[in-house]
Amino acid sequence: MLVILAAAQAQAQTPAAAPWAEKFYNPQPLADDLVLPLPCGGAMAFRRVEVPSDGWLGDRKIVIGGREEGAEQAESSRYAYVAGGFTDAGNPARRFYYLGKYEVSDLQRDALDSLAPGGACPKARMRGRLPAGGVTWQDANTLAHAYTAWLLADAPGRLPAEDGVPGFLRLPTETEWEYAARGGAAVSGTEFQQRTFPVPQGLAKYVWHAGPRSAGGKVQLTGLLMPNPLGLHDMLGNLDEIVLEPFRLSKFSRDHGQPGGFVIRGGNYLTSAPAVRSSYRQEVTPFAKGQPNRVRTVGFRLAIGAPVLPTRERLQAVRADWLALPQSVTVTSGTDALDDPVAELEVVRRATGDPDLRARLERLSLVVKANIASRNEQRDRAAQGLVRLGAFLGRKIVDDQKKVDALDKILKGRRAAQSSERLIRTSEQSLAHSRAVLADNVEYYGDTVIQAVRDYPADVLRRQLEALKVGFANRGRQGLIPFADLFAHHTEDYRRSETLDTDAWLRAFRER
Secondary structure, three states: OOHHHHHHHHHOOOOOOOOOOOOOOOOOOOOEEEEEEOOOOEEEEEEEEEEEOOOOOOOEEEEOOOOOEEEEEEHHHHEEOOOOOEEEEEEEEEEEEEEEEEOOOOOHHHOOOOOOOOOOOOOOOOHHHOOOOOOOOHHHHHHHHHHHHHHHHHHHOOOEEEEEEEEEOOOOOOOHHOOOOOOOOOOOOOOOOOOOOOOOOHHHOOOOOOOOOOOOOOOOOOOOOOOOOOOOOOOOOOOOEEEEOOOOOEEEEEEEOOOEEEEEEOOOOOOOOOHHHOOOOEEEOEEEEEEEEOOOOOEEOOOOOOOOOOOHHHHHHHHHHHHHHHOOHHOOOOOHHOOHHHHHHHHHHHHHOOHHHHHHHHHHHHHHHHHHHHHHHHHHHHHHHHHHHHHHHHHHHHHHHHHHHHHHHHHHHHHHHOHHHHHHHHHHHHHHHHHHHHHHHHHHHHHHHHHHHHOHHHHHHHHHHHHHOOOOOOHHHHHHHHHHHHEEEEEEEHHHHOOOOHHHHHHHOOOO
């Protein structure tokens, strides 16, 4: 298999083979699938995994791992960060990466193996849809390299590109894998933290696990079960999946320093139903009994990545964002720059002639920069939470208005019909209560507008608004986007005038 890469790079344009039927590579197609060609007329499907962000150095802080008793040393909960390598038209708020929709199948692996000298194209059969097992970390990386080389040579322009630079096939990182396995931006924060992604029709409809009502001790064809919320199939169960990094133990909130063998994620068809979880991870040694360690329950899926700095222009944009990272809130808010502790430390460092003191001040400056950057990230998450609250309150106010209007209409109808005093009094009480609820929510909304303006600069709110809108769209909550925009507009009005025009707000809400 190690000769495949060289063969793929040296290979000229290969003769076109008869294309495979879609059922062999994408049995459950979706309109927004990315499908890339393979040698021998084959293909491989990928799904776009959105990672809402707020700048070129923006990334998403998530909690990975779990609290599985007996596996804490490998899976304990910890923070991690994920970001996408691709953007929509260079917009850093719309970042994403691609992940294989299915585990790489025997048929797809055989098609890539055909690139080796003397290799022959496989015949497309349904059995070829079984996921490719007995794979090592080296095998998966070699195939990823060979696939990239073949695409660049035989299918130029088909790989996604960032700033005009083509991406490349690779194994997903552990964080990319777990973020996607849990449902990514398509699920709520609460759902993301659960043991598995949502399985409303029961685990067996989504996961091949041990037992006669599921896999029955045998590997199963890819794409037979329902996908997770991102449209990815068999992320849990069927075959374990290799990821990019070496295995490390988990030392509470961080990884242990010793790297080991390769990591497999997700469990397989021999994993019991109670053991199925998104945090599942195991170590596999690269060699066993003097040979590459090929475990029949181990497979893989591919990701498509992109260079971090594809162009000089991107480097300049990243550099500008990096220089702004350690700025304190006072500086980013436009107040006195002398309030910036980093700038003050730099002035003192330059002024001293003692080399030991200069070195100590430089180390202190690094600590302060890191603390400010961390605080700014916390600020940004809090600001986005406040904009989210404003959007939900806005929608609630619209619902309250509709209820008040309906109750007012009922009351007028009963008065016109000269209904009993009891019915009229009941309607009056219901209307009064609903008007009080509406007034309370408008007041709460106003308090939220004031808090947003007082606590956060306008540029912070604007960035978090855009990131939030991407998140709403990913979770199918596009209906909240107009209310987020309206909340942002109301904060801008208040920042400019320092007055709350609730009557104008109510008119604007009625137009939604």
